[in-house]
Amino acid sequence: MTLPNRKPGAIPAATIARLPIYHRVLASFGVSGVTTIASEELAAACGVSPAKLRKDLSHLGSFGTRGVGYNVSYLTFQIARELGVTKSRGIVIVGMGNLGRALASYRAFGGRGFHIVGIFDRDHELVGNTIVCGQESFTVKPVGELPAVVSQSDVNIGVITTPAESAQEIADLMIQAGLVSILNFAPVVLNVPEQVEVRKVDLAVELQILAFHDQRSDSDENLQEQLVRAEIA
Amino acid sequence: MTLPNRKPGAIPAATIARLPIYHRVLASFGVSGVTTIASEELAAACGVSPAKLRKDLSHLGSFGTRGVGYNVSYLTFQIARELGVTKSRGIVIVGMGNLGRALASYRAFGGRGFHIVGIFDRDHELVGNTIVCGQESFTVKPVGELPAVVSQSDVNIGVITTPAESAQEIADLMIQAGLVSILNFAPVVLNVPEQVEVRKVDLAVELQILAFHDQRSDSDENLQEQLVRAEIA
DNA sequence: TAGATTGTTAATCGATTAACAATC
DNA sequence: TAGATTGTTAATCGATTAACAATC
Numbered sequence: 324m325t326l327p328n329r330k331p332g333a334i335p336a337a338t339i340a341r342l343p344i345y346h347r348v349l350a351s352f353g354v355s356g357v358t359t360i361a362s363e364e365l366a367a368a369c370g371v372s373p374a375k376l377r378k379d380l381s382h383l384g385s386f387g388t389r390g391v392g393y394n395v396s397y398l399t400f401q402i403a404r405e406l407g408v409t410k411s412r413g414i415v416i417v418g419m420g421n422l423g424r425a426l427a428s429y430r431a432f433g434g435r436g437f438h439i440v441g442i443f444d445r446d447h448e449l450v451g452n453t454i455v456c457g458q459e460s461f462t463v464k465p466v467g468e469l470p471a472v473v474s475q476s477d478v479n480i481g482v483i484t485t486p487a488e489s490a491q492e493i494a495d496l497m498i499q500a501g502l503v504s505i506l507n508f509a510p511v512v513l514n515v516p517e518q519v520e521v522r523k524v525d526l527a528v529e530l531q532i533l534a535f536h537d538q539r540s541d542s543d544e545n546l547q548e549q550l551v552r553a554e555i556a
Numbered sequence: 557m558t559l560p561n562r563k564p565g566a567i568p569a570a571t572i573a574r575l576p577i578y579h580r581v582l583a584s585f586g587v588s589g590v591t592t593i594a595s596e597e598l599a600a601a602c603g604v605s606p607a608k609l610r611k612d613l614s615h616l617g618s619f620g621t622r623g624v625g626y627n628v629s630y631l632t633f634q635i636a637r638e639l640g641v642t643k644s645r646g647i648v649i650v651g652m653g654n655l656g657r658a659l660a661s662y663r664a665f666g667g668r669g670f671h672i673v674g675i676f677d678r679d680h681e682l683v684g685n686t687i688v689c690g691q692e693s694f695t696v697k698p699v700g701e702l703p704a705v706v707s708q709s710d711v712n713i714g715v716i717t718t719p720a721e722s723a724q725e726i727a728d729l730m731i732q733a734g735l736v737s738i739l740n741f742a743p744v745v746l747n748v749p750e751q752v753e754v755r756k757v758d759l760a761v762e763l764q765i766l767a768f769h770d771q772r773s774d775s776d777e778n779l780q781e782q783l784v785r786a787e788i789a
Numbered sequence: 790t791a792g793a794t795t796g797t798t799a800a801t802c803g804a805t806t807a808a809c810a811a812t813c
Numbered sequence: 814t815a816g817a818t819t820g821t822t823a824a825t826c827g828a829t830t831a832a833c834a835a836t837c
Contacts, residue, residue, distance in 0.1 A: 335803070335804070336803090336804095337803080337804060337805090338804090339765060339768055340765060342764070342768070343758070343760065343761040343764040343765060344745070344761065346764070347743060347760070347761075348745065361817085361818065361819090362818075362819070363818085368745065369745060370745045372805085372806075372807095373818095374805075374806055374807065374808090375804090375805065375806080377818095377819065377820065377821090378804090378805080378806090378820085378821085380819095380820090381819090381820055381821070385819080385820060387818080387819050387820080388812090388813060388818085388819075389811070389812045389813045389817080389818055389819040389820080390812065390813040390816075390817045390818050390819075391813065391817080391818070391819085392817090392818070392819080393819090405768070406764050406765075406767055406768045406771075407767040407768055407770060407771030407772075408764055408767050412763075412767050412770065414763065420658075421657065421658035421661050421662070422655075422658045422662075424654065424658070425653075425654035425655045425657070425658040426759065428654050429654070429655075429759065431743065431760065432760065432763075435760035435763070435764065436760075436763075436764065436767065437760070437763055437767075479766075479767065479770045480763060480766050480767070480770060503769075503770065503773045504766040504767075504769050504770040504773075505766075506759075506762055506763060506766060510580060510664065512577070512581065512601065512602060512603045518773065520766060520769040520770075520773075522762050522765060522766055524757055524759075524762060525576070525580075526659065526662065526739075526757075527576065527580070527664065527665065527668035527669075527670070528576040528577065528580075529739055529755050529757060530645075530647065530665075530668070530669075530670055530713060530739060531575070531576040531579070531639050531641055531668065531669065532572060532573060532576060532639075532755060533712075533713050533737040533738075533739060533753060533755055534639055534640045534641050534645050534669065534670075534712065534713070534737075535572055535575070535638070535639045535640055536736075536737050536753040537640060537645065537712045537713060537736065537737040537753075538639075538640030539640075540736045540737075540751065540753075568827070568828070569827090569828095570827080570828060570829090571828095594793085594794065594795090595794075595795070596794085605829085605830075605831095606794095607829075607830055607831065607832090608828090608829065608830080610794095610795065610796065610797090611796085611797085611828090611829080611830090613795095613796090614795090614796055614797070618795080618796060620794080620795050620796080621794085621795075621836090621837060622793080622794055622795040622796080622835070622836045622837045623792075623793045623794050623795075623836070623837040624793080624794070624795085624837065625793090625794065625795080626795090
């Protein structure tokens with residue numbers, strides 16, 4: 324007997340990665356007053372093909388109406404439910420350099436299902452400073468207080484914006500405190516137990532991928548130019 | 557006759573996305589004085605399997621020595637060459653809010669193959685301000701000057717850190733000025749011609765993907781707890 | 790030669806796509 | 814009923830993996 328490759332109800336990783344896009348685009352159609360939308364229009368707004376969109380949504384259930392389309396608010400809610408953002412999830416940010424401060428003062432979190440529970444730094448010079456975010460303001464706490472904050476408040480996700488050298492140490496601290504979801508901005512590969520999910524954003528990685536494309540388009544352009552010149556001659 | 561699906565020498569997208577990781581990890585082995593490394597150790601440090609690493613590298617050529625491993629500096633150079641970062645590539649950043657300022661003052665660009673050519677904002681209040689980045693400092697220019705800077709200097713990549721409302725407009729401006737590689741931090745899907753490559757970083761998207769994982773691990777944990785309790789009873 | 794490690798093969802797995810039956 | 818659009822199927826495509834022959 325062969326076991327199935329995936330749990331029956333499981334949703335493909337590639338689909339999960341696109342759900343936040345669908346969610347945001349649907350929400351913006353919602354505020355524009357659109358109540359019903361067809362896969363073709365929604366897909367175009369999300370930058371994917373209608374087939375892919377419908378396939379993705381089919382993994383969550385069948386929320387559309389044939390011949391009509393999808394109810395915008397109903398579908399928005401179903402995706403939010405699948406992602407686990409129907410109630411706001413708490414985050415902590417460790418590392419109050421330029422990037423950490425930029426994130427802590429980012430005002431669009433609330434609307435996407437997140438709220439900041441605490442911000443931390445190792446540097447005593449920074450501890451006690453406050454960062455204003457719209458109506459709210461947060462005070463920088465010493466990293467030593469991270470475990471207490473995580474165990475006493477409802478924290479779901481840890482964000483690391485420290486230099487590369489301290490990132491592993493902070494990750495260990497977060498995991499010890501019970502966090503299993505980490506967003507890492509430090510340019511280093513974290514070593515974590517397998518039940519911990521780490522997502523990584525590295526600006527230089529994104530730029531290098533673009534550099535590859537840019538280099539290719541340069542040579543393509545030269546090729547085109549050469550072809551044009553060849554025709555002229 | 558059937559055409560091949562991909563150009564013969566073409567490198568898979570999944571491989572390209574991993575090359576920057578290999579490059580950074582190799583560079584750090586290099587500064588640590590390691591001269592030769594086996595796929596097993598390099599793969600572990602990069603968080604991938606040795607098979608995947610060797611397969612990825614095999615698309616670039618055969619740069620290793622059987623029975624020995626890879627020469628660190630030689631492989632580092634070959635990957636840099638493939639990515640197109642053997643010479644530093646110029647970037648412009650538009651939108652000098654918190655995130656834009658954080659990027660403009662990020663000191664690790666130089667070591668990864670990039671330098672800032674110009675920073676821009678629409679807001680007249682911000683124009684003329686300077687942002688310090690290590691030894692250098694940059695002055696915020698009005699967006700109107702973007703085309704001139706792109707055409708007069710050697711700019712390869714445009715970075716958008718504006719609010720969502722202005723992002724499309726700025727993208728159009730960049731494309732008109734001749735840029736074909738854009739890194740977009742605004743939470744909006746850009747509409748661009750197909751020869752333009754856009755990479756998108758959306759913090760809330762990353763967090764929502766983690767929220768999905770976090771939600772799942774919650775229910776898994778409950779399941780485990782329940783199992784433990786059942787055993788005790 | 791013996792041991793080590795690469796580069797490649799072939800099998801498996803997962804994601805994408807186009808087409809269309811189902812159904813509003 | 815006729816037109817529209819979903820949800821699903823089956824085919825294709827691309828990525829991953831394990832195993833091993835090649836070779837240092």
